[in-house]
Amino acid sequence: MTVRMDEELIHGLKTLAEFIGVYCARKHADTPRCAIVLKTHDVEAIVGSPVELCAECSKLLAHAFTKRSTCPLEPKPACKHCPDHCYHPAYRARIQQVMRYSGTRLLLSGRLDYLRKMLF
Numbered sequence: 001m002t003v004r005m006d007e008e009l010i011h012g013l014k015t016l017a018e019f020i021g022v023y024c025a026r027k028h029a030d031t032p033r034c035a036i037v038l039k040t041h042d043v044e045a046i047v048g049s050p051v052e053l054c055a056e057c058s059k060l061l062a063h064a065f066t067k068r069s070t071c072p073l074e075p076k077p078a079c080k081h082c083p084d085h086c087y088h089p090a091y092r093a094r095i096q097q098v099m100r101y102s103g104t105r106l107l108l109s110g111r112l113d114y115l116r117k118m119l120f
């Protein structure tokens, strides 16, 4: 799979990884976590540092990265406004939970830049 890596896509993937990372670090602190490695993306290069996730969150991130990278819409709309939701329903419910939780955390910690372009 070749993935077109423009700046907007990289920003989108980075935001996804940070949101899932914040969620996992707080919600799954007791679960074994390790730095995620994907066949499709160099996560560490995209985010700028390794992202440690539990097994479940790793699957979610892999799904989200694949969907985000293969979005056929140009320009890509915010996912919540998309006419054709592409996430698997189980992952879709979970990513919404992650976005809500981490969005609130990042907002409270003053990191408003991450909310500037909410993906969901």
Ligand SMILES: [Zn+2]
Residues within 6 Å of the ligand: 023, 024, 025, 028, 031, 053, 054, 055, 056, 057, 058
């Ligand atoms: Zn987790």
